[in-house]
Amino acid sequence: MSRAAATAPGAMGTLPRRTLLPNGLVVVVRRNPASPSITLRLTFEAGAAFDPPDRAGTSEMTAATIDRGCGSLGASEIAERFDFIGASCVTRSRRDALEMETRLLARHLPDVLDLLRSIVREPAFPEAEVERERAQLLTAIAERDQDTRQVAEETLAALLYPPGHPYHASALGDRESAGRIGRGELVAFHARRVAPAGAVVVVAGDVEPDRAFDAIAERFGSWTSATAGAGRADVPDPPALPGRLARVRPIAGKTQADIGFGFPAMRRTSDEMPAAMVLSSALGEFSLGGRLGATVREKAGLAYYAYSRVSAGRAAGAIVARAGVTMAETRRAVDLMRRTLATAVARGFTPKEIADSKQALAASVSRHLETNPDAASFLADCEFYGLGIDYPGRLPALIAGVTRADVHALAEKYLNLDRCVLVVAGPDLKEEELA
Amino acid sequence: MSPANRRRVTSRATGASLSGVRRVRLPNGLTVLLREMPQAPLVSIWCWYRVGSRDERPGFTGITHWVEHMNFKGTRTIPKSEVTRRVELAGGTWNGYTYLDVTTYFETVQKAAMEAMIRLEASRMSECLYPKTEVERERTVVISELQGGENDPRSFLDKEVTGTALQAHPYRWPTIGYLSDLQAIDRDDLYRHYRAYYVPNNAVLALAGDFRAAEALRMVRRWFGPIRRGAPIPAIRTVEPEQSGERRVVVRRPSGAVYLDIAWPSPAATDQEFPALLVLDGVLLGGPSVNIWAGGRGRGPSKSSRLYRALVEGDLASEVASTLLPTAYPFLYRVTATAREGVEPQRVEAALLAEIERLARGDVGERDLERARNQFLARYALDCESVTDVAHQIGFFETVADHRLLLGLPERVLAVQAADVTRLARQRLSALRRTVGHLLPADDAPANGPAERTT
Known part of the structure; x- marks a missing residue:
């Protein structure tokens, strides 16, 4: 050993x-x-x-x-x-x-x-x-x-x-x-x-x-498994979406609606991950929730939470934009989120937005190792997904290498509003109303 | 304390992080707590105010929490866009919360950014702006937060049981406030509340991390020193009258399950009975965390506890939990359960109360006590691993009472005897002093349908 x-x-x-x-x-x-x-x-x-x-x-x-x-x-x-x-x-x-x-x-x-x-x-x-x-x-x-x-x-x-x-x-x-x-x-x-x-x-x-x-x-050390296969298992990537899919899931008696846009993206080990992290930060994480937070919560006052995330695993994951809004404002919030996403694709992000997200992501890596539960979680993730336990040390440089053009290209590649999923849970709306 | 329990509580055994706190009072009344922790190049700064939902009155419920939201909207010297940006550029994390007794804001950042964070908190104390446009935008955000909470049936039942169990003390209304008040509160109300309570003589600044205390204190004096002392804050005068009969509340809401929530009066954190209630809860459910920020982070149920065995292993409930908070005034000790599908809530309630009766009969063994004490001591240490948790804990206890109360808790918990637990179960958890809440699914109930109450 x-x-x-x-x-x-x-x-x-x-x-x-x-x-x-x-x-x-x-x-x-x-x-x-x-x-x-x-x-x-x-x-x-x-x-x-x-x-x-x-x-x-x-x-x-x-x-x-x-x-x-x-x-x-x-x-x-x-x-x-x-x-x-x-x-x-x-x-x-x-x-x-x-x-x-x-x-x-x-x-x-x-x-x-x-x-x-x-x-x-x-x-x-x-x-x-x-x-x-x-x-x-x-x-x-x-x-x-x-x-x-x-x-x-x-x-x-x-x-x-x-x-x-x-x-x-x-x-x-x-x-x-x-x-x-x-x-x-x-x-x-x-x-x-x-x-x-x-x-x-x-x-x-x-x-x-x-x-x-x-x-x-x-x-x-002496543990062996007769039936389990050796090595890491593969999980296939999903096929491309056939187009834009919208689904409303009404739930009676609720006072708040949950909205989610989902865009098929990359695997956890993809070289695109550092740029995807910067993209998600600028779109819906940095400070009060990036652009989504600024438009849906701070300017329009529609939501208590509006954010984005990249979820990636063994198979290709997704870039997800989410918000929780008052029932009556669901359609307005969906429109606003869609416009925010479309603007990110059409114009990309400003140099300041990219610089801020890069600095915040790189500087926060060591904080994710501070407590024992955080360190165990981060290191287990790095090892489980084959990134290596030196990944926390390498990540700041990987993020520093991301350019504004990389992020814009990634937005153009993945945030395709004609090939995405839109889900609304709570209100009893017609799916056509969300188009 | 019996000989078997006469153990020395060392700082190593209970988490060395909480010893060695330095307390300084500035001339303007600001209390500063400093704990050097060079384990990582990080600093956590928590600024606490002795203002919570207890300081509100009817018509203005939720105002303290709304003020907390407004204090992220920029100050005279720090634009709104910079308040959280500066923290994150320093690799930091930030947040704030409002609860019964306290409002707090924190930043955990790379140590090089410590002074910038101290400056930010000083500015937040004295220079927030409250523009009307921001007030109106935040009104709908806060209402959205309220509605998100009401989506959760357990949260709804919690509100109903609290409002039934407490009939006079201002702990009785929800921190988020009532919808009608959130619709009516205006900019001047918010600003008045801010100016009355955000003064150095009503605040605690707690710092933990990789710094030298003398250097940190210089920074604190530089930025907080010039802020003028405010008028004294009036104490809460209302004392909850003693309950003299069981109260019941039945809520009907759309829900996937049946929920129970039983509350009894709990002592204030400073009360000598508080450690005994920690141990009693340890026997019933494994014991609470006294860190409401960590909140039992990542812990599952204590599967050897009496209520887990009686309710979950007894095939009556899918989940059982308890809440016991360190509060400035008497509040509520509560046990909640989710009835297993097809099980009548009355059966869950009967089994739960039978375990309380068992305690009241004196059925508390030495192993029960030792397990509860061990669980408390372990959790006490595990909930203070980080600079963020240490600064939270010393700041929280100083704001509610005195941070030395926290340091002394392990000794006091070790001193609790079986007779203390039995006495507490008989006196505090009696049938006359409990409030029982059931939430029953009602798929056709309107979202804001009324709750039924019986007293």
Whole structure:
């Protein structure tokens, strides 16, 4: 095993170190002695994108039940062991990854690693726990369908990615898919996807790196998976949109509408990402929300929030513009957002807008490494997506290299209002009214 | 304290970040807290004001929060476009919030930008402009924020239960305010509120990060020193009368689930019973964070806690949580739950109250207490990892009471005994002092439909 230090400038604080275990598990450690605490983050290639067809929600249910029985321990014993030492363990299913984040006092690291070893390698998925989680999932689905923000986000994904694409279905699934997921599905999903190859463990906090490497190798080094494939899985890019798609999702009794424009964009590893970050910052993030914030919130007073983001994963992601507005102003806000986007494409951004966004993005990188949870999240993302743990150190220079022309070209390439998705959740409008 | 619990609480055990705070009072009354933390080249600056929704009156609810919004609109020396731009160009993050007792603004930036941020906060204290056009634009933004909150049925139930449980104290209305007041408040109302409360003798400036305290203090004196002291702020006189019977509220709103919200009177943060309530909540639900900014960031439910086992593992609820805030005056301790699909809320309520009864009967073991104490101490440390969290915590507690209250909490929590928890459950969490709220789905209910109340 090789234990390499990343090359990163000193402004990024303590350099992280990385090692690859023979079974394919990557371990990253970043020491931070400022507080007697540690964040431990495990990332597996087991997100909702890997749910079996017709069984959306499998990753979600796996995340919810993986710590409800393992080896000789029942759910109560596991919970008691975490809680008695004041540690927390949160499991989440995201689009590409299933994540476990544990926060603990540094002196409890060996005990927590023992517990995680058993949870990750020997989960029992007891029948009663699976049934309980299914019932909870049905409640969560019912709540989601009444939430304008969640409905807007789910509908954007469903339109950007056609049926059959791994990003199309909701991570929670629906009532039908929830009924098709039983203990057998979770056991099979775990065996197939929760494996050392392609997984990442990040330890951020008050621990000597060599001690952490040894402790993890001792618990996870002998872990092999018979059914899981080695290396990183690929997720295909979606086909081009056929044109402009608009969808209204009325929800009775709501007082605020959620609006979303979605534009197909690039993968997380794309060379275009630094320019896309600058584009999104200028469009809807910098200061009070970039141009979208300036027009929709600050000048028109239509929204409490108006912003943009770039969401990119294993497959090509999207540039998304969002706003939450008073019901009666929905059409006006849609028009204003559309005009703002069109202006960005036609004229690009001013030199000041580009310079501001570049400086803010580059200067903020070190802040994203300040706390243990932030550092663990950032480094896990860098490793999981193949960017390298030196990415935080390289990112400021990558951003500095972006030109105003690059950003304008990217806006012209991706912010195509004739080939995008528009979603409105809340009001009962006709889709033609949004044209 | 029993021998088993007679442990020394070291700063290392509870998060060294909170010791070593220097407090200075400027001649104009401004309280300055300084904590050197050279762990990263960052500085966090929080400027706190002792003004919250408690300082409002009917007809003007929401004005404190709206003033907070207006104070991002530019000052006599810093144009609106520069207020947040300067922070972000320094690689910083910024925000502000308004709550029951406080209004605050913060910037966490590269250390080289510290003086620029101190200057920004000094300008925000004394030089904001309040142009009428900006007031009108922000009116609809604030109303949009209110409507976004009302989209969430849990938020709606919270408002109804608070307004039912508290009948006199100004904590009873929502920080966002009522729609009618937000439609009526004008520019002069806002400016008067700003001028009355944004004075150095009503403020706390908390700094944590990579600086030398003497140098930081020079900067603070330079920019805040010339600001004149204001008139003293009147104290809140109203004391909530003691509740002498259960109150119930049933809300009908479009909703995907049935929600419960049960509230009991909670003591102020300075009350000697506050640490015991932290431990009681630890036994019931794993204990709250006393950092309302971190707010249990990234933590899931405590799955060994009594209410998780009774309600979630008991197949009655999909979620159960609690809220206990460090407040300047008595407020509310509350437990909320989401009923599992098909489960009557009465069954969830009965199981929840049975666990309260259990505490009141004295069923609190030494392991329960030790777990609750351990969870508190761990969370106390985990919620103070960053310069942002440390500056928040010392500033928040100084504004509400005294930052030394925060430093002393671990010792006081370790001193809590089973008898304290039992007494608290009997006295504070009695049936006579509770307010029970249910939110039931009503798909045909109008968005602003009335709530039903029974007392």
